[in-house]
Amino acid sequence: xxxxxxxxxxxxxxxxxxxxxxxxxxxxxxxxxxxxxxxxxxxxxxxxxxxxxxxxxxxxxxxxxxxxxxxxxxxxxxxxxxxxxxxxxxxxxxxxxxxxxxxxxxxxxxxxxxxxxxxxxxxxxxxxxxxxxxxxxxxxxxxxxxxxxxxxxxxxxxxxxxxxxxxxxxxxxxxxxxxxxxxxxxxxxxxxxxxxxxxxxxxxxxxxxxxxxxxxxxxxxxxxxxxxxxxxxxxxxxxxxxxxxxxxxxxxxxxxxxxxxxxxxxxxxxxxxxxxxxxxxxxxxxxxxxxxxxxxxxxxxxxxxxxxxxxxxxxxxxxxxxxxxxxxxxxxxxxxxxxxxxxxxxxxxxxxxxxxxxxx
Amino acid sequence: xxxxxxxxxxxxxxxxxxxxxxxxxxxxxxxxxxxxxxxxxxxxxxxxxxxxxxxxxxxxxxxxxxxxxxxxxxxxxxxxxxxxxxxxxxxxxxxxxxxxxxxxxxxxxxxxxxxxxxxxxxxxxxxxxxxxxxxxxxxxxxxxxxxxxxxxxxxxxxxxxxxxxxxxxxxxxxxxxxxxxxxxxxxxxxxxxxxxxxxxxxxxxxxxxxxxxxxxxxxxxxxxxxxxxxxxxxxxxxxxxxxxxxxxxxxxxxxxxxxxxxxxxxxxxxxxxxxxxxxxxxxxxxxxxxxxxxxxxxxxxxxxxxxxxxxxxxxxxxxxxxxxxxxxxxxxxxxxxxxxxxxxxxxxxxxxxxxxxxxxxxxxxxxxxxxxxxxxxxxxxxxxxxxxxxxxxxxxxx
Ligand SMILES: Cc1cc2nc3c(=O)[nH]c(=O)nc-3n(C[C@H](O)[C@H](O)[C@H](O)COP(=O)(O)OP(=O)(O)OC[C@H]3O[C@@H](n4cnc5c(N)ncnc54)[C@H](O)[C@@H]3O)c2cc1C
Numbered sequence: 001x002x003x004x005x006x007x008x009x010x011x012x013x014x015x016x017x018x019x020x021x022x023x024x025x026x027x028x029x030x031x032x033x034x035x036x037x038x039x040x041x042x043x044x045x046x047x048x049x050x051x052x053x054x055x056x057x058x059x060x061x062x063x064x065x066x067x068x069x070x071x072x073x074x075x076x077x078x079x080x081x082x083x084x085x086x087x088x089x090x091x092x093x094x095x096x097x098x099x100x101x102x103x104x105x106x107x108x109x110x111x112x113x114x115x116x117x118x119x120x121x122x123x124x125x126x127x128x129x130x131x132x133x134x135x136x137x138x139x140x141x142x143x144x145x146x147x148x149x150x151x152x153x154x155x156x157x158x159x160x161x162x163x164x165x166x167x168x169x170x171x172x173x174x175x176x177x178x179x180x181x182x183x184x185x186x187x188x189x190x191x192x193x194x195x196x197x198x199x200x201x202x203x204x205x206x207x208x209x210x211x212x213x214x215x216x217x218x219x220x221x222x223x224x225x226x227x228x229x230x231x232x233x234x235x236x237x238x239x240x241x242x243x244x245x246x247x248x249x250x251x252x253x254x255x256x257x258x259x260x261x262x263x264x265x266x267x268x269x270x271x272x273x274x275x276x277x278x279x280x281x282x283x284x285x286x287x288x289x290x291x292x293x294x295x296x297x298x299x300x301x302x303x304x305x306x307x308x309x310x311x312x313x314x315x316x317x318x319x320x321x322x323x324x325x326x327x328x329x330x331x332x333x334x335x336x337x338x339x340x341x342x343x344x345x346x347x348x349x350x351x352x353x354x355x356x357x358x359x360x
Numbered sequence: 361x362x363x364x365x366x367x368x369x370x371x372x373x374x375x376x377x378x379x380x381x382x383x384x385x386x387x388x389x390x391x392x393x394x395x396x397x398x399x400x401x402x403x404x405x406x407x408x409x410x411x412x413x414x415x416x417x418x419x420x421x422x423x424x425x426x427x428x429x430x431x432x433x434x435x436x437x438x439x440x441x442x443x444x445x446x447x448x449x450x451x452x453x454x455x456x457x458x459x460x461x462x463x464x465x466x467x468x469x470x471x472x473x474x475x476x477x478x479x480x481x482x483x484x485x486x487x488x489x490x491x492x493x494x495x496x497x498x499x500x501x502x503x504x505x506x507x508x509x510x511x512x513x514x515x516x517x518x519x520x521x522x523x524x525x526x527x528x529x530x531x532x533x534x535x536x537x538x539x540x541x542x543x544x545x546x547x548x549x550x551x552x553x554x555x556x557x558x559x560x561x562x563x564x565x566x567x568x569x570x571x572x573x574x575x576x577x578x579x580x581x582x583x584x585x586x587x588x589x590x591x592x593x594x595x596x597x598x599x600x601x602x603x604x605x606x607x608x609x610x611x612x613x614x615x616x617x618x619x620x621x622x623x624x625x626x627x628x629x630x631x632x633x634x635x636x637x638x639x640x641x642x643x644x645x646x647x648x649x650x651x652x653x654x655x656x657x658x659x660x661x662x663x664x665x666x667x668x669x670x671x672x673x674x675x676x677x678x679x680x681x682x683x684x685x686x687x688x689x690x691x692x693x694x695x696x697x698x699x700x701x702x703x704x705x706x707x708x709x710x711x712x713x714x715x716x717x718x719x720x721x722x723x724x725x726x727x728x729x730x731x732x733x734x735x736x737x738x739x740x741x742x743x744x745x746x747x748x749x750x751x752x753x754x755x756x757x758x
Contacts, residue, residue, distance in 0.1 A: 001429060002362045003655070003662035069361060241744050256747040261740035268739055269676040276655035276673070277648070283361045298648040305645070350644035351637070359620075359634050359643075 004279065009073050016077040019050060024083040026328050032084045033188030033331070040084040040155070047085055048117025056095045061111035063095075068220055069282040072227035076278075079231030079339075082331045084189045086120050089153040092224045094121035094160050096217045097168050101207030110158075110170070121170070122156030124148035124195050125221070128166050128214050129344040137197060139163040139204070144171065144197040152342065154182045154193035161195070161202065166211030169202035176200060187338035189331060219293055221343050222300035223281045229307040229339045230271070230278050232332045236314035237267045239329065243318050254317075263317055267310045274306040297353035301346040307336035363658070365429050373433050379408055380441040387443040393523060399478045402446040410434050411446035412476045415456065420473030428665055439610050449520070451475040451482030455528050458545075462586050462594050471526075471547070483550070485515040485529030485572060486595065492517075493734050495530070496539045496592060500574060502531040502546060508578040509533070509546060511554075514571060517728070521557050521570040524550050534589045543591035547583040554578070564720045609654040612685055615718070616650050618711065619643070619692045626696060626710075633695045646688050653681060672743040679735040682725045689719035 005013070024043050031037040047053065052074055057063020071092055078085055095114060098107050113119035126149050127136050137146040148161060161169045171178060179196035207213055241264050244255035254260050281299035285292040311333040315322035322329050340346065354360040365373075383404065388397045405411035406422055413431060415421020424430070438445045456475055459468055474480040491498035500513025511531055521527065527548050534542035550557070554577035559567035586594040623634040623643060633639045656673055663670035692715040693700030702709045703716045726732050740746040 001365050001662060001665060003658040004361070006361070241746065244746065253747065256750075258737070258749065261744075261746050262733070262736040264744055264746065265676075265679075265736035265739035268672050268743055269680050269736075272673045272676050273649070273652035273656040273680060276659045277652040279361065279659075280651070280655040283363070287361075287363075295651070298644070298651055301644070302648040302652060347641060350641050350648075353644050353647070354640050359624075360637075360640060 003276075005069075005073065009070060012070060013073050013077060015050060016047070016052065016074055017080070019046060020077055020081040020083050024081045026082075026331070029082055029084065029189060029331060030328065043083060044085050044120075045117055047087070052085075052087060053091050053117045054115035055091055056099070057091075057111050057115040058099065061107060062115040063111065064115075067282075068223060068285045069279065071220075071224050072278055072282040075224045075227035076231035076234075079228035079233075079335065080235040082189045082232065082235075082335050084191075086122070086153045086156065088221060088224055088228070089123045089156065089160075090114055090120050093123040093125070093152075093217050093221050094158075096220045097160050097205060097208070097213065100216050101168055101205035101213035103206050106170070106203065106205065119158065120153065120156040122151050122153035122159045122193075123221075124151035124159050124161040125214070125218060125343065126150035127164070128162040129218060129342075130348050131164075137161055137163045139165075139167060139169060139202065142201060142204070144169060144200045144202045146197055148195045148197075150183070150342065151180075151193050151195045152190065154180060154191035159195060160217075161197075162214050166208070166214035168205040168208035168214055168217070170205065171195075171197075171200055171202045175202070185338070187331075187334040189335055190338055192342075215293070218343060219296040220285060222296045222349070223278070223285060225339050225343055226281070226299040226303035227278050229303040229336050230275055232335050232339075233267075233271055233274070233303075233307050233310040236310050236329065236332045236336075237264065237271060239332075240264060240267070240314040240317040243321070247319075260317055263313050267313050270306045270309055274303055277302055294353055294356045297344075297349045297356065300344060301349045301353070304340040304346040304349075307340060311336045365433065369429055369433060372430055373437060376410070376434055376437040377441075379410065380437060380443055384441060384443055391444065391448075393447065393449065393478060393481050393520075398444075398447065401444060402476070402478055405446040406476060410438070412452075415460070415472065415476065419460075419468050420476045428661065432661065436610065439614065447476075447478050449481065450484045450528075451480060451526070454484060455482050458528075458585065458594060458597055461597055464582075464585075466582070467547070467585065480526050481520070481524045482526045482528060483518050483521040483524035483570075485518050485521070485527045487517045488514060489516050493731060495595075496543065498530055498532060498543065500529070500531050501535065502533050502544065502579070504533075504581060505578075507581050509581055509584070511546070511548070511574040511577040511579060514573045516571050517560070517569045518572050519569045521550065521572050522559055522567065526550060527572070528585070530591050530595055533591075537589055540592045541589050543595075544588050545585040545591035545594040546579055547585065548577065548579045552577050552579065562720075562724065564717055609650065609657045609681065612650045612681065612688065613654060615685070615688060615692075616647060619646075619688070619695070622692060622710070623695055626699070628697065639695060642691055642694075646684075646691060649684055650688075653677075653684060656680075672739065675735075675739050675743045678730065679732050679739070682722055683732065686719060686722035686726060689715050689722060693719060 023046055028039045032039045051064050054063040055066050055071055055074060059065045074087060078087055098111055110119060132149055135147045135149040137144050137148050144161060151159060157173050159171045161171055177198035177200040181194045183192045183194055185192055244260050245253055247254050277299050281295040284295045315329055315333060318329060321327050351360060386401060388395060388401050392398055402411055409422040409424050412421035413424050414426045417423035452475060456472055459472055486495055488498045488500060502509040502511045527550055529546055530543050531546055532542050533544040554575045556573040558571045560569050560571060561567050562569060624632055626633055660670040660674050696710060699710055700715060703713045737749055741748050
């Protein structure tokens with residue numbers, strides 16, 4: 001019995017955090033956010049060298065063949081650093097899609113390139129989690145038509161696209177009739193685009209015909225995204241506590257005011273059980289499949305709530321400074337906000353959790 | 361991550377299961393501390409090692425080696441079988457561990473066995489009218505006079521004092537020492553002359569706790585646990601135990617499952633509460649919180665198995681678990697509407713009124729055993745390293 005991270009996972013965590021401490025400092029994140037310099041490519045190359053891109057890729061395809069919990073460990077580090085990196089899309093969503101629904105040729109073609117960091121695949125799954133307005137993609141005869149509104153990773157070389165029947169397709173960025181229209185949005189550490197398809201050639205992942213593979217991809221994505229939120233929330237709490245210990249008002253450090261202490265205690269009290277839930281949900285996807293979907297829904301919604309609470313509270317502890325661009329705390333606030341809405345907002349996901357159990 | 365307990369534990373679990381299957385019919389339905397059936401069940405559990413498991417046989421226990429997982433399996437299986445785990449209460453959960461750790465040999469011999477069998481029922485006399493959260497400012501005094509301590513003062517909120525044979529309590533024996541160093545831990549019989557008990561009715565309308573007054577109460581001087589002035593340390597050895605036992609996530613899970621049943625069987629305007637999306641959403645939120653607390657508990661368990669301290673994960677449990685239960689019970693009342701208000705004996709009452717009862721009871725637990733605010737002080741100070749509360753309290757000038 002061992003509920004927690006293994007030694008290898010702790011080591012992985014330390015390695016990734018050390019790399020990000022050096023290479024994804026806030027001033028570099030800012031450059032990315034301001035479109036001043038493409039530090040994103042550079043960070044991703046470094047992460048790929050550490051094996052992050054290859055994490056979930058099977059060994060037979062040049063990967064490391066690790067599990068969802070390992071991916072959650074990495075995502076937590078990325079969230080903590082608000083690092084711009086296509087980890088969720090390329091290394092988690094696309095790899096899971098190819099593993100579960102790709103044929104051998106497709107796997108052999110793309111997985112090794114993902115593993116070595118040379119191929120980035122974005123994810124157009126928003127409609128499979130809840131189509132807004134008239135958005136939606138139809139597929140016929142190897143061609144896609146329609147719109148996918150909120151594709152993740154606007155800079156990708158290819159896109160994983162879910163059609164209206166939750167079948168999965170891979171579309172190359174340069175494909176005929178594909179429009180990639182970047183969308184301006186609050187979280188500048190992650191890029192989102194609207195994709196338009198007009199008789200766009202696409203490759204169907206044949207194992208996705210019944211829609212189940214798409215659901216499985218979304219499950220993993222939700223867990224990993226929840227881990228990203230966990231990292232961001234923990235980092236905001238750490239920043240709030242550090243700030244409170246040195247900021248003085250009324251001739252005292254504000255950390256000595258009970259109102260401030262209690263806000264910090266409440267954040268810790270929300271985060272700790274959330275961490276256990278993230279670990280379990282990640283573990284369950286691989287090892288307790290009968291609970292996997294339910295815990296994936298719950299972890300997504302629960303971390304959305306924990307994240308929102310921490311994002312607001314940690315900002316308040318910083319006073320006016322928390323509200324400024326100067327300090328940059330807002331990057332974490334926005335990352336948490338982004339993770340809350342994408343791949344299914346909390347109410348929608350809770351409704352799914354109810355459905356999984358036959359309650360709705 | 362490895363959630364299996366291992367094959368040797370599978371055998372143990374089977375043993376527990378077959379014990380339960382075989383003896384279930386003897387288990388008492390209700391807890392009453394004085395009922396012969398409860399005491400017989402307790403004896404049977406001790407004999408088989410399902411109660412007092414790790415307490416040495418010489419003191420009336422079963423004498424097994426401590427094994428955290430076996431203890432947990434017993435808890436899980438008894439909960440699953442919905443059978444009583446035997447006597448509980450402050451004597452067994454708090455005093456016995458304290459005596460084992462800090463009591464004299466004579467005290468262990470004298471008190472542990474009858475406490476385990478239910479012959480001695482205990483109450484905890486810590487809080488006083490002017491010493492609640494700030495327990496160390498307690499004033500009830502004990503002065504050594506010949507071979508006796510002579511106690512004067514009063515205690516309040518003493519749960520089950522009216523049912524108890526004995527009290528373990530904190531008294532001030534060194535009035536000139538700093539406040540934490542002037543306290544001693546005494547054991548006394550509740551029928552000692554000079555003790556007066558006045559019941560206090562709590563909001564559940566039960567006289568669950570009491571005021572206890574002491575006028576020249578004489579207690580043999582050897583009924584002190586630890587040395588003079590060490591009472592604070594002795595008491596703190598036990599407070600830890602109390603806090604841990606307040607946050608049982610399996611109990612929350614079984615309440616949640618009961619609530620799911622309610623939402624599928626009650627109706628409003630002909631529809632089940634489960635068919636109402638707003639209620640369903642709230643239910644799902646609770647389910648996630650209950651899950652998170654269960655896994656947090658596994659994390660703490662795992663740390664204990666490795667001889668490590670789970671730190672913040674442990675410190676937040678009393679706060680989170682009591683608040684969660686109170687809110688969960690309250691939500692069930694929302695689900696039932698007016699039915700949720702019914703309390704007492706009537707065919708319309710759902711689940712024997714347990715939702716109202718537990719809703720209120722858990723508000724008591726939010727306050728008792730260190731209030732939520734005190735928990736937040738502890739979390740921020742010991743967990744997050746923030747400054748301690750100022751020690752001296754300056755009262756505003758009138
Ligand atoms: C159901 C129940 C059973 C109990 N059973 C027993 C028993 O068997 N034996 C026994 O000895 N005691 C018992 N108690 C007493 C219990 O331990 C005290 O009620 C508790 O410690 C709080 O003390 P108080 O009631 O004096 O409240 P106070 O300490 O007066 O607190 C009042 C309010 O002030 C807040 N407060 C106080 N100090 C601080 C601070 N430093 N920072 C922030 N806020 C603060 C509290 O959080 C609370 O909201 C029981 C209580 C309850 C409710």
